[in-house]
Every structure is written in C-alpha cells, then in structure tokens.
Amino acid sequence: MVAVLGHFRKAGKVPAPLDVVRVIEVGNWVAAPSAGAILADLGADVIKIEPLGGDAMRGMFRPARSADGKTTIDAAFHVDNRGKRSIAIAIDQLEGAQLVRRLITGADIFLTNLLPERQTRFGLDPKSALEANPRVVHATLTGYGTVGPDAGRPGFDVTAFFGRGSIIDSMTDPGQTAPYPRPGQGDHVAGLALVSGILAALRLVESTGRGQIVEVNLFGAAAWTMATDLSSVLADGRAPTKRDRSHSVTALANRYQCADGRWLFLNMPDAPWWSKFCAALDLDSLLDDPRFQSSKSRHENMPDLIDALDRLFAERPLHQWAQILDDARLIWGPAATLVELADDPQAAAIALFPSIEITEQTIRTVAAPLSIADANVRPRGAAPGIGQHTVEVLSSIGLSTDEISALVTAGVVRSADEPSPH
Secondary structure: OHHHHHHHHHOOOOOOOOOOOEEEEEOOOOHHHHHHHHHHHOOOEEEEEEOOOOOOOOOOOOOEEOOOOOOEEOHHHHHHHOOOEEEEEOOOOHHHHHHHHHHHOOOOEEEEOOOHHHHHHOOOOHHHHHHHOOOOEEEEEEOOOOOOOOOOOOOOHHHHHHHOOOHHHHHOOOOOOOOOOOOOHHHHHHHHHHHHHHHHHHHHHHHHOOOEEEEEEHHHHHHHHOHHHHHHHHHHOOOOOOOOHHHOOOOOOOEEEOOOOOEEEEOOOHHHHHHHHHHHOOOHHHHHOHHHOOHHHHHHOHHHHHHHHHHHHOOOOHHHHHHHHHHOOOOEEEOOOHHHHHOOHHHHHOOOOOEEEEOOEEEEOOOOOOOOOOOOOOOOOOOOOOOOOHHHHHHHOOOOHHHHHHHHHOOOEEOOOOOOOO
C-alpha cells in the first residue's frame, strides 16, 4: 500500500486516503456499517455482504419523501451504507461462508458485527480470517465485547451504550422519567472508535507485515463517553451528585426556557463570567443582591437565583435572547431542532451535509466528522441495492458466469435481478 501511495504522489495526484484499501463487511444495523461508510468516504472499496433478504436496517426507519413527493428514500440506510458495493450471500450455508473467506484473501480489512459464536460457526473468526489472509485487519464491533460472561449477549445502543453504559441515568434528573434515546447515537460513536482502531491497525500491518485484530464494543464506547465522571468514580468509588436544575453547581451552566417555549443552554464558569453575564442582561438587581454577591453565596441560594433567571428568560423568545447573548459573546447554545440543524448556516460553511445522487435525485446526507486538508474525503455515492454487485464481485475473484448462476439457483447468493427470497 505504501508503494502505491508513493506512485500517486510522484505522479502529482492526491488520492483519497484509502484508495488502495479493500474492505469486506459482514455487518447489519448501524454501528459496524457506519464504520464501513466512513472507510468508503476515505476512498476504500467496501464490499458489503448482506443476507439474501438484505440488511435488517433496510426500510427500518421513517422514509424521506422525494422532492416531487411521489417516491420515498431510505435515507437512514444510505447514510451508513453509501459508497459501498453489495453482494448477497447466505453465509449460513457452507458454500456461502467459503465465498466470504475467499473474498477475505484479497482484502485489507474484514469488518463485522457478528457475535463471536457466529464468527466461529461460519469460519469468520480472527483465527480463520488470518489463516485465509495473514495480513488482514479483523475488526469486530459487538455490544459487550468478545470475552467474559456477556460476550454472547446481543446489544443495541439503547441497551449496551445508553442503558448499561450509564448514560441515560446520568442525564435523568432525580424523580424524572428516563428519556428514550433517538436511534443510532451510540452506534455512530462506536463506529468512529472502530475506524480509529482500524486505521491504527493498518499502520501496524504496514510496519510488521502481520495481520491485526481490532475490537470495539458499545459498552466500552459508553464508558469512554462517560470518562470525565467515570474516572472519579473509579478513583474513589463515589457517584457524582445528581442535581435537578434548581440546584445546579452554577446558574451559568444550566438550561432556561424562553417565552416561546424554546430552551437555551448556558455553559460558563461562574467566577469569571458572572459580572459580564449580568451586565449583558441588565441584571444590576442581581449584582446588588446580597444573596448573590459571591460564588459561594450564589451556590448557597441557587434555587432563588434559578427562579429569578427562569422569570427573566421567560420574558423574551429565543431569537431575541440569541441576539443579546451573541452581542455579549457569552457561551450559549440553543436546543435546536433537527430541522434547524439541517438548515444551520455554520453546518453549510463546514460542508456538514454533502449531496449524493439516488435514482436520479439529489439528497443531502451527513458527512463524516473529519477532514484532511490534502485529501478527498467525501461520500462516494448512494447505498447499493441488495446484491447489486454480486456478479461483478464474484467475477472479479475468478468465478464464471455458469458458476455464479449455479450459486444463485442453489440459494447461496442473490444477484440484483433476482427477487427477494422473503
């Protein structure tokens, strides 16, 4: 791979970072495929191996309407599977599993979210993959890890990341109902972690000539997400104090509801910002109030202070407060809706929502949260149809047209022109 990149540089071309990398992905839902999508954005040739009926994620979430309103678009599937090629294989059949191992022999990365037991059953575990290709990076994403009492436990981000990973509990005010997370949030965090591990492993393969094994799990990704609080718990065993918003550590790190029902968040240390905050909002009465003269007294009288600020923010709508807070260069942010996020001018400035073409339509999607100054990092196109590239990929590893047809007839593979078996 290094020699190939050197050729590009000498020729005066700047390739996508992973132009010469091939990925075999046996993954469904969100977490593992999201890692594959970022690798595809980085230029890798990602071959997605789906069941004959397709990835379970297809059609799972609300479809988007096309511009003319006549068709629907599976936007959620496209975001995690864009730029890939699809080959439909029944890996639970002996010939199907053999085909996957054959594909692994020509790959740089094998990416999967199969549980360890299923990897072993199909001969796709690290030992088998490295026997097929001693230089491959075997990357696994699971709910709870590949060892221990819960290695075989299925886990989605709601259960393994948000639930058992303590994130929901940490976000729930005392006495309040626990919120239910929107889909894919923990999955995408874990997917980013898996990409970072894969890229480091590729570097090791280059330097040592030996394949590598990478593991990421949703449970561990949650622990890293909670590391700021969790590190103290690990040191002394004491849980952080849970406070409702009327007993926050500082009034300047809290959320407030505006006159139009919208919420805004303040996030400023108390001592350096209190005077500036009061001056910007014409709060001389609070500056002069003996209850709020020092950080200590403000903390001791926090419910009264929060009540005063609640009444203040309830006097104006969010857009008016936005102007006031911005003019004073205070640190704040709105509780934006997804529609507002989609139209945020800052998102446009940093190219957060690039476009892809889907069946003669252009839609926006979400960019990978990274960029490289001298590299082409972008979505490489729409997600593939089920088995869209089955014939193309199998032909590339030496199977004849007759052999592929026989596999289709036997129900081992499915090509794009074959109906779903379900």
